[in-house]
Amino acid sequence: xxxxxxxxxxxxxxxxxxxxxxxxxxxxxxxxxxxxxxxxxxxxxxxxxxxxxxxxxxxxxxxxxxxxxxxxxxxxxxxxxxxxxxxxxxxxxxxxxxxxxxxxxxxxxxxxxxxxxxxxxxxxxxxxxxxxxxxxxxxxxxxxxxxxxxxxxxxxxxxxxxxxxxxxxxxxxxxxx
Amino acid sequence: xxxxxxxxxxxxxxxxxxxxxxxxxxxxxxxxxxxxxxxxxxxxxxxxxxxxxxxxxxxxxxxxxxxxxxxxxxxxxxxxxxxxxxxxxxxxxxxxxxxxxxxxxxxxxxxxxxxxxxxxxxxxxxxxxxxxxxxxxxxxxxxxxxxxxxxxxxxxxxxxxxxxxxxxxxxxxxxxxxxxxxxxxxxxxxxxxxxxxxxxxxxxxxxxxxxxxxxxxxxxxxxxxxxxxxxxxxxxxxxxxxxxxxxxxxxxxxxxxxxxxxxxxxxxxxxxxxxxxxxxxxxxxxxxxxxxxxxxxxxxxxxxxxxxxxxxxxxxxxxxxxxxxxxxxxxxxxxxxxxxxxxxxxxxxxxxxxxxxxxxxxxxxxxxxxxxxxxxxxxxxxxxxxxxxxxxxxxxxxxxxxxxxxxxxxxxxxxxxxxxxxxxxxxxxxxxxxx
Ligand SMILES: Cc1cc2nc3c(=O)[nH]c(=O)nc-3n(C[C@H](O)[C@H](O)[C@H](O)COP(=O)(O)O)c2cc1C
Ligand code: FES
Numbered sequence: 160x161x162x163x164x165x166x167x168x169x170x171x172x173x174x175x176x177x178x179x180x181x182x183x184x185x186x187x188x189x190x191x192x193x194x195x196x197x198x199x200x201x202x203x204x205x206x207x208x209x210x211x212x213x214x215x216x217x218x219x220x221x222x223x224x225x226x227x228x229x230x231x232x233x234x235x236x237x238x239x240x241x242x243x244x245x246x247x248x249x250x251x252x253x254x255x256x257x258x259x260x261x262x263x264x265x266x267x268x269x270x271x272x273x274x275x276x277x278x279x280x281x282x283x284x285x286x287x288x289x290x291x292x293x294x295x296x297x298x299x300x301x302x303x304x305x306x307x308x309x310x311x312x313x314x315x316x317x318x319x320x321x322x323x324x325x326x327x328x329x330x331x332x333x334x335x336x
Numbered sequence: 337x338x339x340x341x342x343x344x345x346x347x348x349x350x351x352x353x354x355x356x357x358x359x360x361x362x363x364x365x366x367x368x369x370x371x372x373x374x375x376x377x378x379x380x381x382x383x384x385x386x387x388x389x390x391x392x393x394x395x396x397x398x399x400x401x402x403x404x405x406x407x408x409x410x411x412x413x414x415x416x417x418x419x420x421x422x423x424x425x426x427x428x429x430x431x432x433x434x435x436x437x438x439x440x441x442x443x444x445x446x447x448x449x450x451x452x453x454x455x456x457x458x459x460x461x462x463x464x465x466x467x468x469x470x471x472x473x474x475x476x477x478x479x480x481x482x483x484x485x486x487x488x489x490x491x492x493x494x495x496x497x498x499x500x501x502x503x504x505x506x507x508x509x510x511x512x513x514x515x516x517x518x519x520x521x522x523x524x525x526x527x528x529x530x531x532x533x534x535x536x537x538x539x540x541x542x543x544x545x546x547x548x549x550x551x552x553x554x555x556x557x558x559x560x561x562x563x564x565x566x567x568x569x570x571x572x573x574x575x576x577x578x579x580x581x582x583x584x585x586x587x588x589x590x591x592x593x594x595x596x597x598x599x600x601x602x603x604x605x606x607x608x609x610x611x612x613x614x615x616x617x618x619x620x621x622x623x624x625x626x627x628x629x630x631x632x633x634x635x636x637x638x639x640x641x642x643x644x645x646x647x648x649x650x651x652x653x654x655x656x657x658x659x660x661x662x663x664x665x666x667x668x669x670x671x672x673x674x675x676x677x678x679x680x681x682x683x684x685x686x687x688x689x690x691x692x693x694x695x696x697x698x699x700x701x702x703x704x705x706x707x708x709x710x711x712x713x714x715x716x717x718x719x720x721x722x723x724x725x726x727x728x729x730x731x732x733x734x735x736x737x738x739x740x741x742x743x744x745x746x747x748x749x750x751x752x753x754x755x756x757x758x759x760x761x762x763x764x765x766x767x768x769x770x771x
Contacts, residue, residue, distance in 0.1 A: 183497040188537060190519035194502045198461065226519075233521040233691075234502025236461045252423045253624055253681050254580045254667055290505065290685055291423040291624075292462055295580040295665070296587045305464040334464040334500075 167204040167212045169219075176335050177219060189220050193230055195335070196220065197237055202333040206246060207238035235289065243278045243285040244329040248302045251288040254295035263299045263311050264288060270320060284323070304330030338592035339566060341554045341574045342547065346434045352469060354476040357437040363482060365553035366444045370490040373556075378449035382552065384560025386572045391417055391508070391545030392623065392663045394647050403532040404450055405540040412452040413541045415517070416443055416549055418459040418466075419501055419508035422623035423685060424665030427576035428546035430588045432459075432466050435550075436473035440496060442549035444482065445556055447494050450542055454495050458513050461500045470498050505689035509737045510543040511535075512691065523693050524737035547576050567593030571646035575661070577606075581668035584608035597621075597643040597650075598635045601668065614670035618754075621650055622662020624682050625742030627749030628675075629659050655749065674769035675754045676761055679746060680708035686743035697740040700731040704747055711758060714766040721758045725751055 169177060177196060184191040196216050197208065204212045213227045220227075231237045238246075247267060251260050264286075268274055271284050278285040294300040297309030301316075308319060322328070350356040357363070369378055383398030404412060416439065420428040432439055439457075447455045459467050474496055477483045485493045499517055501507050507516045511525035514536050535541025551573060555563045564572045571593040577600065580586045585608035591600060600606045601616065610616050619634040620626060636643055638657035643649055650661045669678065687701035707724050710716045728744040735741070751758065760768050 183495075183499075185537070188518070191499070191517060193519035194461070194500055194516070197502065198464075198500060220519075229521055230502070230519065234461070234504050236503035251681075252685055253620075253678060254424055256681050257581050257667070257669065257673065257678070289462075289503075290688060291421060291425075293420045293426045293429045293460065295424055295426050295667075296578060298580060298586075302462060305468075307465070334467065 167200065167209070167215055169199070169203065172336075173199060173203065173333065180335070181220075190222060190226070192220060193222070193227065194234070197227070197231060199333050199335060201237060202331050206242045206244070206329075206331050207240060238285075241278070241282075243283050244327075244331070245283060245303060245323045246285045246287065246330050248287045248289040248292075249275070250290070250292045250294070250298070250300045250302075252291040252295075254291070255298040255300055258298035260299045262313075263301070263316065266313050266316055270316070304332050305334050306330075338590075338595070339574065340590055341563075341566075342431060342438070342550050342576055343588075343590040345438070351435055352437070352473065354437060354473070354480055357435075361557075362437055363441055365556040366441050366448075366482070367488070369445050369448055369556060370488055370492060375449045375451055378445060378556065381555055381560040382449065385551075385555045385563035386560075386570065387548065387551055387555065387563065388571070388647065389545055390547035390551075390575065390664070392422065392625070394661065397544065397548055400532065400544075401446075401450060401542060403530070404542055405533045408540055410539040411454065412450055413536045413539055414443060414447045414450055414452045414455040415510075415513065415536065415541060415543045416455065416457040416546055417508060417510065417513060417543050418457050418463075418546050419505075419513060420463075420546070421460055421505040421508050422625060422663045422665055423682065424578060424580060424620060424667040425623050425663040426578045426580075427588045427664060429463060429466060430578075431546055431550055431576065432463075433469055436470050437477070438550050438553065439470075439546055440473055440477055440482075442552040443496055444487075444494060445552050446542075446544065446549055447496075448492055452542075453493050454497075456517060456536075457496065457498045458507070458517055459498055459500060460507075461502050464500060467498050467500055474498070504691075505685075506691045506737070506739060509739065512737065513543065514541065521691070523691050524739075526736055568644065568646050569648060571648060571661075575645060575664050577645065577664045577666050579607050579666045579668070581666075582611045582614060582670035582673070583668045584611050591645055593644075593646050595645045597645060600645060600666075601635075607666075607668065610668070610670050612670075614672060616668065617671045617673055618669045618675060620659075620665070620667040620669075620746075622660045623665035624667070624685065625738075625745060626660040626662040627655055627658070627745050628679075628753065629657075629749075630753045633657050633753070634659075655745070656752075659749070672769065674712070674767055675750055675757050676708065676712050677767065677769070679750045680705065680712050682746050683708050683743065686739065690739060690743070694735040694740065696731045696734040697743065700727050700740070701743050703727050704743070711761050712767055714761065714764070716758075716762045718759070718762050720762070721751060721755065 507522040512522040
């Protein structure tokens, strides 16, 4: 992690959003804006939360850095290590398993030549398994960025991977923009 | 086709837009409340309806509202629980995506009854695209004067905000949700105090599920009595069932309480029967946490009566031979399913999602996952089956929040009803279902 340090700051537009989000909570309760801000920061700071990024969010909300670390480490949506430009999250829970999630994961592992939890050497893709995405009626399911991909089969995955093949393809997106 | 309360408008093109929603009678109930009703009168209608919480616990909504502490000098808050993370459940997502204004109208009326000036929708972080749909709808409502200060000149003011989670099943539990909304880790709180007395920022708070709140406009428009007239006994109104697994037609279905389970599974109006001409083996009827039942016991109670979709009928027979309606996440398994592997999958889920506060849950779920993996992969011993039951018993009732129970019940019920299948794994030293 040491050599991957990034210094990150929101741009003007994002800072205006930050103000808007903080105003949703009563005065003095700005800590409530932590999850929204971490989502924004992760999307804009390369898809993961470095210590510097978390410290920056702490300073925006007038929190101790440790208050941010303990939250970022609790929630599974936050990546605490660098990830690829396209992050694929495949559901592995019961209903998706009943409908072939294992084959879907195996196909992705084969196509990307990595195991779930890993990033391709070219930094393009990260493959993650996640728990039930509230889409079990359309199992198997995966998520990439904020988009859902449902009723998955091998063809749909191949089409998705083709879409991601351009050099600057990314699943990162500030969800508030 | 039964009555539609929550899904009546789903087929209407553009219903997500305020003007279309209004053209189809939307916000009339809220108008009625503002023009002609007092907060206690709204509460009375909801009590008369005997609407019960649709998040899983089935607690009477009117009663919950009446517990809200009054005259505390602190503001009251309404929180909509849109964390929807119970495996097998996807009805709240459907409702919010297809008809966001219905939820907002339900929240407006509920906040009026609770005299709350601020309400939050806590929506799971993975559903950011639904968060965006809701924010668009909220923006429309502000622009139309349905939110904000002095709404339509009534003197009632209300703000509604969305708040995303970060990926944690436990944040569906209401006190963990409140911690999370305060910007903390989602560790459940010890109760009492209940949120109605001390919830968000120590203020009186009501937490209700999306589906619960979305039923409120209909109750106001048609009266609590009309709602109570639908359904059977203490299970009134309609329920959204999320149906998935090995059925021909997975999806979200609105059913009148009292529909026979057999009709729900086999009728073409609902699940359409089992896929590929296979046989029904087992059903988890109310989300992954509730006890699993084998085909015979999900279709009929141990007494031989038809099992109905109601709180009472599904729990008939207690944990010996019954289950629970829970969230209405209806997971159907056919005869090709390895029940042990299914249980291992669910147990892995609970281990992954345990917040780690209570050692019986944190350690116990890990042990159960390990033992189940051992059995599933053919390395189990006969004693392991009782060991599993033992660990589950030691979790049950010994944790701050019900996640421990939710992890224990599937284990105990699977062993109770499918013990032979565990023994087959041990005897054959392999999974009998693996190819
Ligand atoms: C582990 C756990 C997870 C839960 N997840 C949810 C959920 O995703 N959505 C929900 O509405 N209720 C969930 N609940 C139930 C809530 O604690 C609470 O009872 C509910 O939101 C109350 O609303 P209702 O009375 O309208 O059902 C969960 C409970 C537990 C113990
Ligand atoms: S189990 Fe995959 S979406 Fe629910």
